[in-house]
Amino acid sequence: MTRIAFVLLLLTPTLKAQEEIAETPAASTATERYVWNAEHDPNGIGKFYKGREIAHVMGFAGAVWLERDTREEEERLTLLVKSLKLKPGDVVADIGAGSGVISAIMAEQVLPTGFVIGVDVQDEMLLRLQENARRKGVTNIVPIKGTQQSSSLAPSSVDLAIMVDVYHEFEFPYEMMADISKAMKPGGRVVLVEYRMEDPTVPIKLVHKMSQRQARKEVEQPEFNMKWTETIDVLPRQHIIVFTKQSQEE
Ligand SMILES: C[S@@+](CC[C@H](N)C(=O)[O-])C[C@H]1O[C@@H](n2cnc3c(N)ncnc32)[C@H](O)[C@@H]1O
Numbered sequence: 001m002t003r004i005a006f007v008l009l010l011l012t013p014t015l016k017a018q019e020e021i022a023e024t025p026a027a028s029t030a031t032e033r034y035v036w037n038a039e040h041d042p043n044g045i046g047k048f049y050k051g052r053e054i055a056h057v058m059g060f061a062g063a064v065w066l067e068r069d070t071r072e073e074e075e076r077l078t079l080l081v082k083s084l085k086l087k088p089g090d091v092v093a094d095i096g097a098g099s100g101v102i103s104a105i106m107a108e109q110v111l112p113t114g115f116v117i118g119v120d121v122q123d124e125m126l127l128r129l130q131e132n133a134r135r136k137g138v139t140n141i142v143p144i145k146g147t148q149q150s151s152s153l154a155p156s157s158v159d160l161a162i163m164v165d166v167y168h169e170f171e172f173p174y175e176m177m178a179d180i181s182k183a184m185k186p187g188g189r190v191v192l193v194e195y196r197m198e199d200p201t202v203p204i205k206l207v208h209k210m211s212q213r214q215a216r217k218e219v220e221q222p223e224f225n226m227k228w229t230e231t232i233d234v235l236p237r238q239h240i241i242v243f244t245k246q247s248q249e250e
Contacts, residue, residue: 033174044207045171052214055169055207060124063099067132071101076235080164080193081105083232083240090114090159095151095180096121096166100129100141106162107133107140115140117158119151149175153183164193165238168210173218181224184245190219190226192241202237215241 033049040046044053058066071077081102086092086109094103097118107116118129118141126143133141146152149172153161161180170176180190195204197211216228225246232240 030172030175041205041207043205047171049173050214050218052168052210052218053207054171054173055205057121057169057171058098060122060128063125063128066098066101075237077102077105079234080238080240081109083234084109084160084162084189084191086110086114086160088112088114091157092116093119093151093153093158093161093180093183095119095146095161095163095176096169097129097143098125100132102162102164103129103141104133104136104138107138111140115142117142117144117153119144119146119153121146121148148172150179151176151183153180155182156185158183158188159185160189160191162191162193165195165208167192167215168194168208174221177219177221177224177226181226181245186245186247188245189229190243190245192219192243193235193238194241195238199237204237212239212241219243 035048047054090110092106097103097120103116103118120126144152194210195202197209226243229244230242
């Protein structure tokens with residue numbers, strides 16, 4: 001492919017564009033795994049993984065947007081959490097929890113013995129998550145500081161790990177998934193909630209969308225031992241893509 005054709009492909013806001021960009025070959029080191037391109041979507045970081053450009057991390061200023069009054073109507077957060085069918089006693093990891101809007105809804109569902117671990121890389125987000133939880137009287141959320149390559153979760157400790165509008169901004173998606181996979185109990189579920197790339201009418205920047213096909217390509221790598229189980233399509237703008245951690249024998 002010529003350089004001009006390649007750049008045009010990058011700038012074309014279609015599903016095809018995300019999936020047709022030359023793929024990173026199977027690679028074992030971070031340098032081989034990722035591809036950097038000087039010309040790229042301004043909303044992305046210029047780093048590509050399996051044909052997808054990684055988005056910028058939402059800064060702390062975005063917390064106000066995460067807490068906006070219209071979010072329930074736009075994203076149906078209550079319905080999202082209901083569709084996860086959480087049980088009392090579940091250990092839930094909200095990875096990229098931000099200011100904890102979804103952590104708080106989930107925390108209620110796992111009472112009296114379960115809890116939510118709110119993981120984020122930004123101290124300001126974690127502080128706001130704690131303030132919000134205190135204000136709402138929620139006592140079963142544990143904040144944890146992660147890094148760009150690690151969730152800081154203990155091995156085999158989590159029943160359900162969820163990333164709502166987060167995975168596409170992981171700077172090291174391979175390393176994060178390898179780490180999250182280790183933190184899952186066998187049979188535990190990993191859930192990606194991402195804006196539907198398949199639907200051009202979904203009003204969000206292109207690098208903030210993901211297709212189901214792309215998500216499965218990234219998560220169902222043999223070393224993660226993760227199998228797609230269902231995609232729950234009840235939300236107006238996002239799909240809820242569910243993977244299950246297989247036991248070693250499966
Ligand atoms: C768009 S916000 C979504 C917040 C929350 N999930 C929600 O929907 O309200 C993305 C969050 O992911 C966090 N994040 C980005 N990369 C991360 C990583 N590697 N580990 C943990 N959190 C991360 C960011 O700091 C930010 O707070």
